[in-house]
Amino acid sequence: MVDYEPVIGFEIHAELATASKVFCGCGTEPGAPPNTHTCPVCLGLPGALPVLNVAALEYALKVVLACHCDVPSPAIFERKNYYYPDLPKNYQISQKRAPFGVNGWFEFEVNGAMKRVRILDIHLEEDAGKLVHPQERGAAGVSLVDYNRAGVPLLEIVSGPDIHSVEEAEAYMIAMRRLLRYLGVSEARMELGQIRFEANISVRPVGSATLGTRVEIKNLNSYRTVIRGIEYEVARQTALHRNGERVAQETRLFDDARGITLAMRDKEEAHDYRYFPDPDLVPMRFTPEYLERLRAGLPELPAARRARFISAYGLPAYDAALLTDEKAIADFVDAAVALSAPPKSVSNWTMGELLRLLNERGLSPDALPITPAHLAALITLVESGAINQNQAKQVFAEMFETGKEPALIVKEQGFAQISDAGALEAIVNEVVAANPDPAARYAAGEDKPLGFLVGQVMKRSGGKANAPVVNAMLREKLRGG
Amino acid sequence: MRLSRDEIAHVALLSRLKLTEEEMAQFTGQLNAILDHFAALTEADTGDIDATTHVVPMTNVMRADVQRPSFAPDDALANAPERAGDQFKVPRVVE
Structure with a gap:
């Protein structure tokens, strides 16, 4: 046939x-x-x-x-x-x-x-x-x-x-x-x-x-x-x-x-x-x-922009395509990166949270509730260790709702992460004292109990402890560094 | 160029005009007389003249993209044979 x-x-x-x-x-x-x-x-x-x-x-x-x-x-x-x-x-x-x-x-x-x-x-x-x-x-x-x-x-x-x-x-x-x-x-x-x-x-x-x-x-x-x-x-x-x-x-x-x-x-x-x-x-x-002037004034078009997101930002092709689908989103990413935020973080937040929330609410990307400066500031708070990843997600949701600055949200919600060793020391000591068996096994060279111990510190700190700092402190305390 | 009775019937249909046979004959004669009159133009030597679509030597007349006041609906509908609320009411044409 x-x-x-x-x-x-x-x-x-x-x-x-x-x-x-x-x-x-x-x-x-x-x-x-x-x-x-x-x-x-x-x-x-x-x-x-x-x-x-x-x-x-x-x-x-x-x-x-x-x-x-x-x-x-x-x-x-x-x-x-x-x-x-x-x-x-x-x-x-x-x-x-x-x-x-x-x-x-x-x-x-x-x-x-x-x-x-x-x-x-x-x-x-x-x-x-x-x-x-x-x-x-x-x-x-x-x-x-x-x-x-x-x-x-x-x-x-x-x-x-x-x-x-x-x-x-x-x-x-x-x-x-x-x-x-x-x-x-x-x-x-x-x-x-x-x-x-x-x-x-x-x-x-x-x-x-x-x-x-x-x-x-x-x-x-x-x-x-x-x-x-x-x-x-x-x-x-x-x-x-x-x-x-x-x-x-x-x-x-x-x-x-x-x-x-x-x-x-x-x-x-x-x-x-x-x-x-x-x-x-x-x-x-x-x-x-006249035509040449108009041509020169054309914005970067989708295919060129996607190629640039791959080459200049090191993003995977799939991510680059998703981020350049809508011009407003691609503009947002470029502006956040221009504020010195790492492209990979900007990409992750934009795809994972911003697009998800826009989609959930049925909102148009033409009227974004947050600015690139909001996201850049949030990423800085995470990278400096002021807040952890879970807190950052809550801050993102809050700034998406209210348009407030992330630093203000962190302050209002008492989200600030405890990174200060002095403030964490008491909690770490309590956790070690209350869990002698896992502490001893970790001290003896077994790695597995570390996660449990860190989790206990997080719990007692109300989720505010800076996990990498706690890790380092436990290692120092139980294994001598 | 001569228009036939069928061409007149076709143009009448396109214009949604219902013509009697007498009117058809009458307009065929009148339109052909007009075409004959303009046929005189074909005798002019236009060998040196570029084809044109417009008689006024002007190009690029434009206005700025600025809104200006529109009619109030009552003014827009002033000539409507019939209205329903603020809409024109017309016989339904099934496309």
Whole structure:
């Protein structure tokens, strides 16, 4: 039997994190009451004139440059014409024949190897309004429209059909979302619809170079639904091919509840968008100097940062990947190390405590409750012997909750470790006197009782004794050093 | 370039316009007359002129990313044929 392989391309839509909309001054905050972010421009009232938001342009160009695209000159805006109530103008301002970026590529890691996909096109457009279709009785045949989202800048990133497995598909989505967040151009929060995925899928016999008829799947609102949608679609198309049936070129919706894709009811004519240059918006030309300045201003990107965490900080590849997944966390690590904290300790605390607590509380790494200075100070307290590891964990939890300085927490909670030999001597003497047998065996050269004796000292000191100091004292006392 | 009756029907569908056969014939004639009029432009010698997408010799018109006041919902909805609360109420279109 012939084996088939999937051929997958992605269209990723990401809302750009500008303060105002792409062609007008309305706000972009999600969750505002309906129709409170509208004006003559985004409602398409007669005579209103759109003017491009410079931040939306720069954000778009940052992605274009990070994806190694060529920038057409001039780049132009065009009208994509269609009639649907989510667009008050009956056209969407978009880019078609000369978008901001073409012919680029993007590399990401899949199972330890680098994978490169072509980026065919990156264009800037305006998001549409939001339609709700009320389900209650008496609301049949009615839709309600909120135009707050209409005109929010939307970047569309179109990949080549270069992805051949669900693993590659998932890695691509995660890496592209990470890139957008590193560049600071989109929060890309999936639950808010700030990043949306559409996959074009076909299958072909393994080894064949031709492309099969492709099907576009929409309604993919999480990595998981994308993967399930792709798996279903690949199986469906493979079965059609094996039965000698034809795959229809169509758009299908993923039905999350049933885990299947369904053909959308739409007429072929609906895809005749009659693009033409928007006479309201003038062409855009960029000098090489301007583009070079933007390129030079790009932050260190995820792959480079991960490599640096391995080479400069001596961290294992797994740790480096985990710490550079979110830019805010990687920034935190860099800042703590810059405060002279040892990278390995910073890494351990960040992975073991910070990420765990963020995860437990469902908190975003964009708003960390502690600063790098907090962590550096805590590490210094441990290294100087002022507190022990167990106490430090409690201090960390407390500073995560309250944002207090670690030294203050240590003082308030009476956590300070007893390292002073004078203060420990009485306790050590008591423990030796109360446990003559283990003390004698240790003195005679048996190492095992030492742990027990140290434990007894810790117990009597309320966990505050400095364990290495106690070790040394017992050795000195029972074995003469 | 001549528009056929079928092309007019297609454009009417895209524009969600319901035209009678008489209107179809009428608009086919009118639109073809307009196209004929503009066809005169094809006689101009444009061999030395670069293709352009815009008639005004301007580029890179932009605004700062600053919020400006939006409409109050009542103003936004002033022209709405129907409303439900602060939302536009429209016939449902199944996509």
